[in-house]
Amino acid sequence: MESIVHFLFSHREVIFIIVLSVFLGIEVISNVPSVLHTPLMSGANAISGVIVIGGIILVGHSDTSRISLNLVLGILAILFGTLNVAGGFVVTDRMLEMFRKKKK
Amino acid sequence: MDAFLLDYSLTRGEVILEFGYLIAAVCFIIGLKLLSNPVRARKGNTFAAGGMFLAVIVTIVFHKDSTGAGIASANSIIIVVTISLGIIAGGILARKVRMTEMPQLVSFFNATGGAASALVALIEYSNPANLSPLVTLLSLVIGSIAFSGSIIAYFKLDGKVGDISFSFMKYINSLFLLVILAFVMIMLTGDYGSGMDQILVYTLLFISLIYGVLFVIPIGGADMPVVISLLNSFTGIAAALAGFIYQNQAMILGGIFVGSAGTILTVLMCRAMNRSLLNVIMGAFGGTGQSGGNEPGAQIKEITASDAAVLLSYSGKVVIVPGYGLAVAQAQHECQEMVRLLEEKGIEVRYAIHPVAGRMPGHMNVLLAEAEVPYEKLVEMDTINPELKNTDVVVVIGANDVVNPAAEEDPSSPIFGMPIIRAHEARNIIVMKRGMGLGYAAIENSLFYHEKSRMFFGNARDSIRKLIVEIKVL
Structure with missing residues (x-):
């Protein structure tokens, strides 16, 4: 207690x-109108890739003179996190691009 | 200035780092706020991306470990190269994927985020400087569940994995959850030496991954959007927990923010389908069979392209109900061409959009916007429903469950209570369908046997092309 x-x-x-x-x-x-549920979910999904910072801190302060399991896993964490962030924002932008077209 | 910093034993870099995180967090908040507004949504996405970029840059340049050492240049190079690879791969995937496969992609990206959290937690658990083992283990568990769950959701949306559900599944899942909790308790209270600890942590990782699979696999394919949204908030929470290990404000804020926003979004989606979250997770949706429709003696009636063209051309008001079938056949452009032809004849044509038309809320709007359907032509379900009585023809294209009257009439139907577009109230109904296959919820649809219904079988794209030809000659 x-x-x-x-x-x-x-x-x-x-x-x-x-x-x-x-x-x-x-x-x-x-x-939020239901029309925007999907882009919003996708955008929030991209933000959850903020875990990439954890990976950067890990790899940033590990010993790079030899290859250790932790270093490899850390690099993988950065790679996965970036995939989440970059892919998430780009796909959201692609969805929203289509919404914008109709405004013409 | 420097004397002031010295008083607080801070370096200039640390100040920039913390304020950089603050600005990043503000960007996330503004970004999500703008994303919930149709006109400014795109700007919001850019805002959030900018915040993320800033957070990453200040971390690489200014982050110091507990001994005050910064990130060495060799490490920075590894980090920058890895990030560049991630950006290229993610960018290509996101650009190349077809719009109809977008829900799968979102699910896949969520899986990678969960995997990253699980990996960070896995490494940090064996770090002696880490003072928060509980938080680390929770991040590991939640991240792994989000990963394996999202992968299953991905395969389900892709149609590669069906719904597998046993009556005792509930108990197995509860048992798994208890085992996970027990493991966490055992690992927190005992001291087993580092060798045993490693075995335990990898076992926990493995059990959590299996739990993620078992959690998603019995949930019906039609409910995947809700599941993805839920798993998305899991990923956010896992990231926030990992941020707690490093006392990193950007990770904590961003993660929690996604966690709470994702949870609310999940609830909103459930509400759009008139179901509770618990009902989605627990209730096996669909797959059970034959309830609804198919009364003895009920016959389907087919219609030819020329008859359908005549029917449409001599109507006053037409409403189109698009579904996933239209999206799969990539027929949105042909559909819009047909609508334009009908409008030239002075017919009022509108699209009725069910909140979960397609595979995700808003998915259909995106697909139709791609075909340059004007925004004001898309009418939401609640607005169109009262007007359907005065509509001459409703054309259902590749939609099924969202127009199934059983949702309103048959309490024994698995989709009972889901709001539907009341296509059956229109004067005439044309249903374009590939065959008599069942919809996503795998239940019969009495609309197809309705006396006012006419079936027009075939791939949506081919069918609409035939219709266009016929309409042109009239």
Whole structure:
């Protein structure tokens, strides 16, 4: 019990951020027309590729003088994360491009 | 200035890093906000992408580990090369894929994000400097489930994996979940030495991957969009948890943001189909059979191209109900050409769009927009339904479940309660279909046996071309 309280207290700032961003996320999405569900999902999907930063930190501070399993896995994490980010944003843009055409 | 920084034992780089993350997070928020507005959505996507680019750049340039060492140039080169490869591969995949296969692609990209989270957590778990084993294990579990679940969703959308469901599946899944929780508890409380720890963490990874498969495989193909949206929020949560390990604001904010937005989006999608999320996950949708339609003695009636052309050409109001069949046949351009011909004859033609027409909400709008159908021609279900009584002809092209009257009339039907386009209320109905195959929910459709219905069999594209020829000679 004490350890939980300690954990919560020592991470209070992060917990603040998490709780507030949950509400922000809900607030931002709630009035979206169903037409935009797919692009929105795809855009959010691209943002979840932010994990690529974790991969960068990992590979950035690992020993590159020899090939280790962790280095290989870290590089794979960057590759997968980037696929998620780049592919996600490009495919979203492609969907939205079609919406824009009709505005002419 | 530097003296001030020294007081807080900060370097200039750390300040730039933190504020860079702040700006990136603001870009994510503005991006998603704009994405929920049809006119400015594209700008929103660019905003979010810009935020991501900024976050990546400041991390490579300014990130320091706990000893204060930055990222060495050799490491930077590896990182930049890997990212470039990812951008090229992702960009090509996203550009090349056909619009009809887009839902699969989104699912695939979600899988890669989940895999990245699982990998980061896997490496971090054996890092002695990592002080948050619980968070790390959760990130591993959730990331793996998102990965394997999305891969199954991908194959299901592609039609390569069917719905596999047993009555006791529910119990197996619950059992797996308990095993995962037990594993996490065991790993957190005991000290087993690093060798055993490695075996345990890889076992946990393996069990989580299997759970992801078991979680998605019994869910009906028609519900895949909801599942992908749910798994998308899983990926976000996994990324946020990984961000917690590094106390990295951009990862935490971005991840949580996607997690909560994705969850709300999932609920909105369920609401569009008038079902609860629990019902989607637990209820085996479709596959069970013959309920609805097909009364004894019911006969289907076919119509020829020339008869259909006459019927259409002498109508006042026509409504087209497009479905996945139209998309698969790539018939959206032909369809729009037919509509233009009819409009030249002074006929009012509109498209009725069901919220889940195609394979995802909004999918059909994208496909029709590609064929340059004007936006105002696309009418949402709730607006068109009251007007269908006064419509002369409804043309159902490759749609099935979204016009199945069983959803309103037959409480025993698996799709009962799903809102539908009431095509059966129109004066005449032409159904273009490849054959008498069942729709995605795998149930019979009484609309096809309706006395007002006429079936026009064939590939949607060929059928519409035949119609165009006939309409032109009239």
